[in-house]
Amino acid sequence: MQNKHDKTAQHTTHPQPESATASNAVQAEAATETGWGRRDFLKVGSLAAALFGTQLAGCEKTPSPGLGGGQAHASGLSTHVAPGAHDDYYGFWSGGQSGEIRVLGVPSMRELKRIPVFNFDAATGWGATDFSKKILGNRLSGDTHHVHLSYKDGTYDGRYIFVNDKASARLARVRIDIMEVDRITELPNCAGTHGIFPQRHKTGYVFTNSEFRTPMPNDGRDMDSPEKYGAMHTAVDGETMEVKWQVLVEGNMDLCATDYQGKYSFATCYNSEGGVTLEKMMANERDHLYVFNIANIERAVQNGKTIRIGNSTVPVVDARGADSEYVMRIPVPKSPHGVNMDPTGMYAVVSGKLSPTVSVVDVRKLDDAFQKKIKPRDCVVAEPEVGLGPLHTAFDNKGNAYTSIFIDSVVTKWNIAAAIEAYKIKDPKASKEAAAKAILQKLDVHYQIGHINASMSETKEADGKWLMALCKFSKDRYLNVGPLMPENDQLIDMSGDKMKLMHDGPTYPEPHDCVIVKKSIIQPTKIQPRTGPRFEMYEAWAKEDGVNLLKDNKIIRKNGIVRVYMTSQAPKFHFSEIRVTKGEKVQIILTNLDNVEDLSHGLCVTHHDVNFLVNARDTNSATFVADKPGVYWFYCPWFCHALHLEMRGRLIVSDAPTSQPKKG
């Protein structure tokens, strides 16, 4: 079983092409040689060929011989993590339509945990438990796109993860100490909440962008007047999770970013046309980077220069139309998608999507532009050609940027300072040649890369070790698993002069983005600390019912509910029987008394679609109707003990009222 791909040969890359165009020509040739090339992929979208008028790179069906995961190359890093040894980094992945967050170890790329957020999760009962139902509002699905952690002084403070729901316009927060959601905020006047970003100087605002323009308020008015539609840039307080204010703009907003000082937030705007059909959305050659001036907006909010939309009480600054002290529109080519701030805090890099360029905005020039000393476009200090379909950019600690190129399926490494110098050159030909030299490497990825991120890339502590290429298609890269194939997260060693592909990581669709965080920052607890909104809810109930959650076992009938307070300790539930009458609503509040790490219990009530998790020293609950007479066993579905299978009891549902349960 010697693996024939287990070679030490280097992965073929494009050694410093003279220009991006030259590189594309090389790739196009490769596509022809391999037959069914990348070009065919976009044929299915009839518009694409016309739009880009060029060939797509191809190395499909050719497994990269590359240096593989699990082996170190001579001068670089290793993905190998021995059994029992720990990874160096935590990776936090958005789970896309799965509605969850995933926690991975990097560089082993092992998934350590799923954190249910907007989704129903049968394993833990998230979406079925009383607390999760309350904050989810009975919805079962969501679409997470971007995960970002709370910051202090330009780096992660290890307290919170924030994540958006594009489907229902929500922002959720995960407590890192317990890796669970504690708050979900509904964003009023918003549709298609897409980009989010927290402030970086402290846990201040978390900004969110509405991607979809709608009537304001969206209550049935103006439905056929798209010119009246608007979109919201929303500021949520990262501590309280309250919506503090919103800024109403005219265009579609996409990705979001913040500076390092707390002065600005950013949004790419890909539909400055205000189109509601595909063709109209792509009409303009330039769209915008919106820059929001936070101090000016806060002043307007304080001074009441705001409006209210519909029933919402959130103050809204109406900044539609022309540039103002609140919002500046920097023209950038065409339908910009990603915006990423480099670790020095000096440059925001905006990716063109329908232009082969990225635009570098010098953040230090923004004050002058707001004060009209210079034009908005004067803030652009470089615009190198990086490839077809640039989407997002990550950074190392050496002044280099790594842009994901969707259509070419490459990662382009380029030097920021060199691109800026090239842009200064007046002679167009000389400038173009210099800009091409700023392009250091193009590395094939497989296939159609979306987001890209790197270890600590979104902090001032970017360390230039690991680069993650989140590819949307895997096609032939894995054993065939049927029509629904995994995405392909490719781990790249970025520590040397050349990027090297180290590992292909299949993922359940559709991780949009990730952040990679050095492990010293993340310090969860192993035993539930019993704090936060969930425990406030349980303590209020217990107080009302005269119950000590960590001690008492008690059944209370009131307000039409049979409330069962029960404790468990491996391998037993306190009650071996619970007797109720058909039609009664039963609420089981289970407290796990085991004070041992990793010793979770849970409660599954057979034939009642009830299942939830209760970790060590945790309390959790669910409510259901006992709608049929008979004996229904409840059991602990977590293998907690050698006598785990015997950890169970009977829910006895009779037609007539019965006595209290026996102690087991």
Next chain:
Amino acid sequence: MQNKHDKTAQHTTHPQPESATASNAVQAEAATETGWGRRDFLKVGSLAAALFGTQLAGCEKTPSPGLGGGQAHASGLSTHVAPGAHDDYYGFWSGGQSGEIRVLGVPSMRELKRIPVFNFDAATGWGATDFSKKILGNRLSGDTHHVHLSYKDGTYDGRYIFVNDKASARLARVRIDIMEVDRITELPNCAGTHGIFPQRHKTGYVFTNSEFRTPMPNDGRDMDSPEKYGAMHTAVDGETMEVKWQVLVEGNMDLCATDYQGKYSFATCYNSEGGVTLEKMMANERDHLYVFNIANIERAVQNGKTIRIGNSTVPVVDARGADSEYVMRIPVPKSPHGVNMDPTGMYAVVSGKLSPTVSVVDVRKLDDAFQKKIKPRDCVVAEPEVGLGPLHTAFDNKGNAYTSIFIDSVVTKWNIAAAIEAYKIKDPKASKEAAAKAILQKLDVHYQIGHINASMSETKEADGKWLMALCKFSKDRYLNVGPLMPENDQLIDMSGDKMKLMHDGPTYPEPHDCVIVKKSIIQPTKIQPRTGPRFEMYEAWAKEDGVNLLKDNKIIRKNGIVRVYMTSQAPKFHFSEIRVTKGEKVQIILTNLDNVEDLSHGLCVTHHDVNFLVNARDTNSATFVADKPGVYWFYCPWFCHALHLEMRGRLIVSDAPTSQPKKG
């Protein structure tokens, strides 16, 4: 960033201990040295110490220096699979309370896919789509324990995966060609359906065991008469998924197995006492292996020697009480859990759970025992001591067995023939010494192993390459991710004389079991073939409405439903607008016309909790109520094209009836 654990030293194992007890003493010493040892784990279960009266092995908090994944050792296998290269085996994992099946590549241990089964899956809309809702009956959760594939002539035929739901007594089938569930069968008169196993000579019956005894029928009668409770061994036709017959027995049944000839099925019975509390369930020193005689049962069914239970029409053979031509009870020590058939088909290995032994049953003797030529117990031909808390057994192709030992947290390798020879020795001391020599190795695993399986182990083609230890606790083996920690699936090279731990694989709780299948057997399609019950449903609707699903875009109002037949092709939905009136029930039936592998679309309707997947050439649908006026964008949540973000349209909900939608 050199990994300090990246050594080539061998993992410490117990080299052929003279007896299991000696080995335990060594382990207990180790526990003392490392401080917080395994002994402490079971302290939390007050019964355990008393039950086993011995020490638990400990190497917690000591990362095994071992040979790691990603590296080959001198004489063995490698876990390294280079980027773009394929794994050698498919692994099919049950997902426990997550309700799903997972598909992994072995030996890389990368998760290639989740297949939602009994769970709500927000990524694909399983549980929300019209077809899945129909077969799930609006339930959202389930508890999968055992996955087994359909067989032909003693090995897998690559057609189906079967999986149980313990929570609601169901059996589901996954079509391997599309890796999707096509049928779910409700098992009548069953509670806590646990063990399942298909016949191995052909896709005949799939047998399922009820773990929980209940009144028969379970309609409110006999609730306080546990002596009248019973449990069902059920035969489901693997082709039609119909329940063909059931056998009613008196005891709790646990794991299930079948022989290779199609003559017998098996169930371990851990509660011969018929207890309903923990203490009573453990009273007897010996419980049973139930052996079901299929020909005799079929004859009784044909001859009408059956009863009916409640409203169920399934014929039931009442085999409660003493041995009969239908069921034989082989006494085995104490509370047996796993039963596994070796690849020769000669031996069924039954694990004691509360006994340190496994019992080897010679299947060739069963005919004589049924004919009362010998006693049931005479079928036991070996009973070696393997360690504390034996649960399950896997096999290589050299006559060795590998038993998972829960309390000791080891895998015990032993030789079947040597154990049988030792059992023949009359002198007890000599017999015991010989049995101890049949124990070849004990390998530490981390921690508390449940199921174990090996490549092709449950077929006649067992190949002795890879062994999977599914450990229930991971504790300190990974970066800390809070109170809910992953399980730990450990991959072991079993190809040499000594087992070697190669890789730690964290998993989301709680995988109970897995099978590892050589890749040549599994041949899914890449494009949806549009066959099976889901397409029968859509074709019936389309015929009724005069629609060609692969061509037509049409909106039909009937029976109070707005039925929207819509096609999509990247990057566009056919309709850019859908106009409905507030309160209307809307059903969107979406067909993906893209005939390109891996090109999935989907439909998310914002603010309506609607999201589902439509793979290439697939059709899928969901129904919802448009309950609020306004503009609600629907979008494709699958990154299908460079203009993916623009692939969207408007659901326009007005207070008054409106005209038909425009083409986009």
